[in-house]
Amino acid sequence: MENQTDQALVIINPQAGNGNLVNSLKDILPDLSMKYNDLKILHTKKEGDAKEFCRQYGEHVSTVIVFGGDGTVFECTNGLAPLRKRPTLAIIPGGTCNDFSRTLGIPQNIKQAVQTIVQGYTAHVDVAQANEHYFLNFLGMGLVEEVSNNIDPNEKSLFGKLGYYLSTIRTLKEADTFNVSVTIDGQQYNEKLVMLLIGNGEYIGGMSSFIPNVSYNDGILDILMVKNTDLQTLKEFFSSRIFNQEFSENIIHVQGTLIDIQTPQPHSIDTDGEHVLKTPCKIKLLPGHFQMIANPIS
Numbered sequence: 001m002e003n004q005t006d007q008a009l010v011i012i013n014p015q016a017g018n019g020n021l022v023n024s025l026k027d028i029l030p031d032l033s034m035k036y037n038d039l040k041i042l043h044t045k046k047e048g049d050a051k052e053f054c055r056q057y058g059e060h061v062s063t064v065i066v067f068g069g070d071g072t073v074f075e076c077t078n079g080l081a082p083l084r085k086r087p088t089l090a091i092i093p094g095g096t097c098n099d100f101s102r103t104l105g106i107p108q109n110i111k112q113a114v115q116t117i118v119q120g121y122t123a124h125v126d127v128a129q130a131n132e133h134y135f136l137n138f139l140g141m142g143l144v145e146e147v148s149n150n151i152d153p154n155e156k157s158l159f160g161k162l163g164y165y166l167s168t169i170r171t172l173k174e175a176d177t178f179n180v181s182v183t184i185d186g187q188q189y190n191e192k193l194v195m196l197l198i199g200n201g202e203y204i205g206g207m208s209s210f211i212p213n214v215s216y217n218d219g220i221l222d223i224l225m226v227k228n229t230d231l232q233t234l235k236e237f238f239s240s241r242i243f244n245q246e247f248s249e250n251i252i253h254v255q256g257t258l259i260d261i262q263t264p265q266p267h268s269i270d271t272d273g274e275h276v277l278k279t280p281c282k283i284k285l286l287p288g289h290f291q292m293i294a295n296p297i298s
């Protein structure tokens, strides 16, 4: 503990991706042990372990390195965000979609990702708090959330992001609407929506974002409210064919930092692909709350 800046914790989820991550440790440890004097490696065995490791060790290391998928990153986000002294967070992509690592420009090749950690460039990253949880990438209700519920695990492992996409299209055939009251920095919207999406990161399900100019470090959240519209418009929207074009009148795009979501009945919420929340939900942006390893040229 003499020199805290040289201590790092590696959290590996052996179940992530194709389940081969433990074999890949030999590719990452030599370079990381050159970078850090003291390298602690912890394997997760069950849900909640990564969060608990972060809670326990986060204030005593300079860097936490997550080697896993988006679920493990979500757990680490939740373990680290409440800490007063937060270490630098680094991601080595080990899952199927690896959404936030893409946003940070981290190479999807494991050895190259380690090189960005060795280089050590960090970026300030906004973190969003939703009730007692935290998310880095997105919060979704309706379609987005149904998409991740409907992912066929076989499709996910076989086809990766394509599976996510197929699932999206399947969901679109049966898109349900929900009534919601969303208050964004004091402005209230009472809408009937097929999807509510609050974005911080650029990628969802391995695909480039649906939200124009979304940024993880601009101190603001981007909110998309998609009204009940014809399926063709929505499919084009999801397949990115209208990416960067003007959104139709059925899609409301607002920015804000304090968001309050109310529904007549408790409605499930997806945060970064995990289903731990229901409405009512209050969301607050914590600007620059994390320092994360990023690619300086992304």
Ligand SMILES: [Mg+2]
Pocket: 126, 199, 200, 214, 215, 216, 217, 218, 219, 220, 221, 222
């Ligand atoms: Mg932003």
